[in-house]
Amino acid sequence: MKVQLTINGYKKEIEVKPDEYLLDTLRNSNYLSVKRGCDSSSCGVCTVLLDGKPIASCSYLSVKAEGHEITTAEGIQKEAAQISAYFGDEGADQCGFCNPALALTIYAMKRELSDPTDEEIRDYLVGNLCRCSGYVGQQRAIRAYLEDTL
Amino acid sequence: MKINNYHKVNTLDEAYALLTSDKSSSIIAGGAWLKFSKKTIENAIDLSNLNLDQIVETKEAFEIGCMTTLRQVEVNKSLMTFCNGVITKSINEIMGVQIRNIATIGGTVSGKYGFSDLITPLLVLDTKLQFYKNGIITLEEFLNSKDFKNDILVKIIISKKIGKAKFISMKKTSNDFSVINTAVFKNKEECKIAVGARPNGALLAIKAMEFLDNNKTYSEEVINECASIASKEIPFGSNIRGSKEYRIELCRVLIKRGLQEVLK
Numbered sequence: 001m002k003v004q005l006t007i008n009g010y011k012k013e014i015e016v017k018p019d020e021y022l023l024d025t026l027r028n029s030n031y032l033s034v035k036r037g038c039d040s041s042s043c044g045v046c047t048v049l050l051d052g053k054p055i056a057s058c059s060y061l062s063v064k065a066e067g068h069e070i071t072t073a074e075g076i077q078k079e080a081a082q083i084s085a086y087f088g089d090e091g092a093d094q095c096g097f098c099n100p101a102l103a104l105t106i107y108a109m110k111r112e113l114s115d116p117t118d119e120e121i122r123d124y125l126v127g128n129l130c131r132c133s134g135y136v137g138q139q140r141a142i143r144a145y146l147e148d149t150l
Numbered sequence: 151m152k153i154n155n156y157h158k159v160n161t162l163d164e165a166y167a168l169l170t171s172d173k174s175s176s177i178i179a180g181g182a183w184l185k186f187s188k189k190t191i192e193n194a195i196d197l198s199n200l201n202l203d204q205i206v207e208t209k210e211a212f213e214i215g216c217m218t219t220l221r222q223v224e225v226n227k228s229l230m231t232f233c234n235g236v237i238t239k240s241i242n243e244i245m246g247v248q249i250r251n252i253a254t255i256g257g258t259v260s261g262k263y264g265f266s267d268l269i270t271p272l273l274v275l276d277t278k279l280q281f282y283k284n285g286i287i288t289l290e291e292f293l294n295s296k297d298f299k300n301d302i303l304v305k306i307i308i309s310k311k312i313g314k315a316k317f318i319s320m321k322k323t324s325n326d327f328s329v330i331n332t333a334v335f336k337n338k339e340e341c342k343i344a345v346g347a348r349p350n351g352a353l354l355a356i357k358a359m360e361f362l363d364n365n366k367t368y369s370e371e372v373i374n375e376c377a378s379i380a381s382k383e384i385p386f387g388s389n390i391r392g393s394k395e396y397r398i399e400l401c402r403v404l405i406k407r408g409l410q411e412v413l414k
């Protein structure tokens with residue numbers, strides 16, 4: 001089946017199988033910031049934005065995305081770099097595997113919640129697991145990023 | 151899950167014809183849970199084009215289209231205050247936003263999942279379901295029946311009854327399934343108590359509800375007794391998340407806390 005997707009602002013027509021997940025479609029199309037972790041909707045490293053909202057691409061069929069706008073970390077490079085700098089300052093990451101998904105989720109959160117409390121930030125990011133950081137540094141980095149950029 | 155043919159239908163008639171055309175046809179909502187299924191689906195029927203992802207608020211009820219995502223329900227302003235935000239609270243505890251932006255209320259109710267955190271509070275509210283062929287039935291009727299397999303759930307209708315409600319669940323980590331979940335509702339006319347993740351599907355604690363309805367005052371003893379009746383009447387089982395004995399104890403404590411909250 002052919003699906004029309006808008007990926008990072010560019011219209012694409014891609015051949016997919018009816019049971020193909022968006023994670024595979026995107027990785028096969030070289031959007032390699034989208035990672036495969038658990039492949040069962042639990043870790044969040046496959047997060048992409050669908051019409052601006054974070055979804056787990058490992059659990060979203062590509063055919064369902066027909067006509068929608070998809071954003072990967074490649075599409076928000078400036079913001080992702082900015083967020084990463086705050087993470088660096090706070091020692092909030094190590095291997096970096098979770099970072100593209102986290103940057104996308106923070107990007108979406110900033111647009112969805114006007115002035116989130118620490119609890120709202122934690123709630124919003126509960127689906128983004130990180131094996132390395134312990135989350136406290138991340139929380140500090142996100143708070144600083146929001147305070148400087150909101 | 152394997153899918154042979156995918157159909158984005160344009161009418162419910164078309165969806166129904168496909169659903170009944172082959173035993174291995176299936177409605178696909180968010181598809182998040184179906185992903186784990188070992189089934190081969192001959193015709194996957196997607197209702198995304200039918201405008202069924204809306205929450206319509208009338209004077210009497212919230213009418214929620216089956217394709218509305220859990221996140222849409224969670225952030226609905228009116229539902230945040232309806233019955234102390236009991237629905238919002240229950241959804242807020244389900245996984246992360248990434249899944250709540252995919253999973254739908256229709257897929258949740260249709261699946262009748264034992265672990266569901268949403269079905270339990272829906273059971274203590276006046277929740278009705280509108281099916282394409284079978285019309286409107288109560289949620290309780292649906293949960294107790296096997297008759298609706300070949301029908302399409304169109305809407306979930308929640309009456310705006312006034313009262314206080316509380317949802318409390320016990321999870322080992324925030325991204326896990328509940329070991330048990332409970333919901334209580336109270337207004338002048340009635341008290342409703344439901345227990346889910348037993349680990350089987352949610353049930354009303356009828357004897358405990360009758361006990362409370364027959365009491366005029368709600369002393370600590372009455373609350374304790376009501377919680378104890380609920381924990382004895384509801385059948386529990388064991389699974390990897392907890393033993394039957396643990397669930398009985400948790401049930402008593404969570405119902406007690408819920409009642410203390412709604413009887414304040």
Ligand SMILES: Cc1cc2nc3c(=O)[nH]c(=O)nc-3n(C[C@H](O)[C@H](O)[C@H](O)COP(=O)(O)OP(=O)(O)OC[C@H]3O[C@@H](n4cnc5c(N)ncnc54)[C@H](O)[C@@H]3O)c2cc1C
Nearest residue numbers: 041177179180181182183184253254257258260266267303
């Ligand atoms: C990893 C993971 C963790 C989860 N954890 C929790 C949790 O902790 N607590 C909790 O409460 N829930 C949890 N859920 C379940 C989730 O909340 C949804 O209930 C579930 O994903 C089903 O919704 P869906 O839209 O994905 O349905 P689908 O997977 O698309 O469909 C589910 C079933 O419903 C049928 N169906 C769907 N729509 C209709 C319709 N309109 N008419 C008739 N039949 C229909 C389908 O044919 C299928 O059999 C979890 C889900 C996942 C994937």
Ligand code: FES
Nearest residue numbers: 037038039044058
């Ligand atoms: S790979 Fe999708 S949530 Fe883990």
Ligand code: FES
Nearest residue numbers: 094096130131132
């Ligand atoms: S920095 Fe390694 S998983 Fe998050």
